[in-house]
Amino acid sequence: MKLNKIHHIAIICSNYERSKEFYVHTLGLTIVKETFRAERNSYKLDLAVGNEYQIELFSFPNPAERPSYPEARGLRHLAFEVDDLDSAVSELEEKGIEVEPIRIDEITEKRFTFFADPDGLPLELYEK
Structure with a gap:
């Protein structure tokens, strides 16, 4: 396959x-x-x-609720690639979306952060 x-x-x-x-x-x-x-x-x-x-x-x-955040069996989170993480975070915050502090991926050394959709689904922004 x-x-x-x-x-x-x-x-x-x-x-x-x-x-x-x-x-x-x-x-x-x-x-x-x-x-x-x-x-x-x-x-x-x-x-x-x-x-x-x-x-x-x-x-x-x-629909049933998500059992835990984010470590439930199944889809852990959905990640979106962005060119400019700081700009994307600012735009979300301006729209009233709570965003976690930016972190560094210890393997790729790329910056990323998490926020949630209206149902609490974990969403990630990952800098290109």
Whole structure:
């Protein structure tokens, strides 16, 4: 088997409109397609991340909460690459998003930090 790249990342949110606002207006992702699936009473929002990746944002009635932060089994966090970490952090903070202190990756010596989406999903900014 030859895996070429990651095709998409799926996220289930608790409040569709709040999460849509966060991912589109706070993070600046582009809407590719929005679909309401009546049989599931669920939205699926396809969001472009740059030119290569896509996030699928799902809403479902009464989804279970994340068991812990961030060390639960399963997806640990989602990381976005940025050119200028200081600028990205400032932009998030100006929008009222709490951001952890910037740290240095001891292996790559690159700078990174964490913040959370409206449901507490850990998101990382990793400097290029």
